[in-house]
Amino acid sequence: MANSTITPAGQPPAGQTSNFVDPVYDGTRFLVVNCVFLPLAVMALAVRTWTRMMVVRSVSWDDLLNYGLGKHMWDVPLDHYTPRFLKLNVVAAIIYCAGTGFTKVSVLIFYLRIFPSRGFRLAVWTIIFIAIGYNVASVLANVFACSPIAGSWDITITDVTCMNRPVFYFANAGLGIFTDFATVLVPIPWLRRLQMPLRQKIAIGVMLAMGCFVGVVSCIRLFSLYILLKSTDLTWATTNALMWCTIELNLGIIGGCITAMRPFVRRYFPRLLGLSSSSGYNGYESGSRKYGHPLNSIPRDQPDFSNRSHQYSTRLRGGVDNESAEYILPEPRKSGGAEGITRTVEFNVQNT
Structure with missing residues (x-):
């Protein structure tokens, strides 16, 4: 219900009033997605780390919702929206850009370790250069989006100049989709020449299929960004975009860790690879x-x-x-x- 002593972050539409006690809430699905995919990504990363350090003993280079999210802006107190919600929004964007960049580069560096072809390595290094370049630029763009920097989260600053966020978001998403599908497609011509057991081909197929799915999720995220940019109800519309960002990032982490799990499976679950339980790893x-x-x-x-x-x-x-x-x-x-x-x-x- 409305409270005259609290200023809302946005004005409610005609016929509605602000509700700071029990407002309509859309953040549950975002919480569920995080509870499902974050533990999976953490487990995948833990298995990868254990495999690298304890199984193959080879470590390589490739290795807050109560401030307005999920609520309508007119149901969010202004002091929750700025600076708290907007500042967390900037931090989340920085972590997302850095996380997706590290994930893609990790997979691409893994490619460099298994394919000796000069042409293949040149193609992979090109994608690495693009991925590092646009992700570093994305992190810097989020940090320095406004001048002064605090203008990104403090709306009380009047003399502030900010970049064109719609152009930046769509350019970032477009490059992300390109590198997603390029990372999946570039090894296919070389993989076809490899002779390997059926189970290994299935495992590689699963990894590439997950990479394709990450690309599809990126396309869905791009559509959610379009809806977000058309909406003035930022705290409500952001939920859907962040949910797809979470799915994309965690699936990317899981897919990147799959490449290092074969020694782990061979030691602890040999039957999955068609080995007898008595077969030793060493x-x-x-x-x-x-x-x-x-x-x-x-x-x-x-x-x-x-x-x-x-x-x-x-x-x-x-x-x-x-x-x-x-x-x-x-x-x-x-x-x-x-x-x-x-x-x-x-x-x-x-x-x-």
Whole structure:
């Protein structure tokens, strides 16, 4: 109900009065989305961190609603709207821009670790450059949106100049959608050439599908921004846009962490990858005799297959035993022995 001692943040439309006691509230769905997706993102990040630090032991670079949100502005006291709500709105925009940028760059750096092709790396570095550039610009634009800076949240400042927010929001969203779909599409031509088990293809398919879904969510968010910019009821209309921002950011975090989960699944849930529960992560037990050859030093003459088994070795780029990003280096052996960590590949030959 109205209270003459409280100034509302906005004037109610004709036929309605301000209600500061039990106003209409639309923030529940935003709270539900956060309660669902935030724990999922935190768990995914925790599994990724545990996998990097404890399983593969390889850590890499790729690794408040009561101030007006969800209520009509005429049901929000002015001192809640400014500076509290508007200041939190700026902070949330900064965190969102930085978070989406880090997520995309993390996935793209992961690509660099598993695909050695020069053309592919050039394409990925181009997307990284675009993602870093527009996300850094977005963070700075949110910080310095108004001059003076406090003009972004303090409406009592009269002499203030602000940027054209609609143009900025749509440009930011457009670049975000472009990098979302580019991140998903760029590895597809190279992935088609890889020979891998069906379960791994399914896992990669799930990761790319989630990336596509993030792009779709970005498109929905763009539409919600259009509605927000057309509305004068900021505290009410912001709820829908922030909800889609939350879904997009948390799905991006989950998708980025999936790329590092295979060693974790292999150790603790091997049956999901078609492995027996007795298969160890650090190696496979074998009673056969072993013969080792450094990479590119296998004798030119035909190996003697009269023995029961042979063992050949390969080296991992960078000397890191990281199952999620490994490929064979075509480098000759230097004098003094092979360098880096050696991975052994065993095969048995049955004489008939």
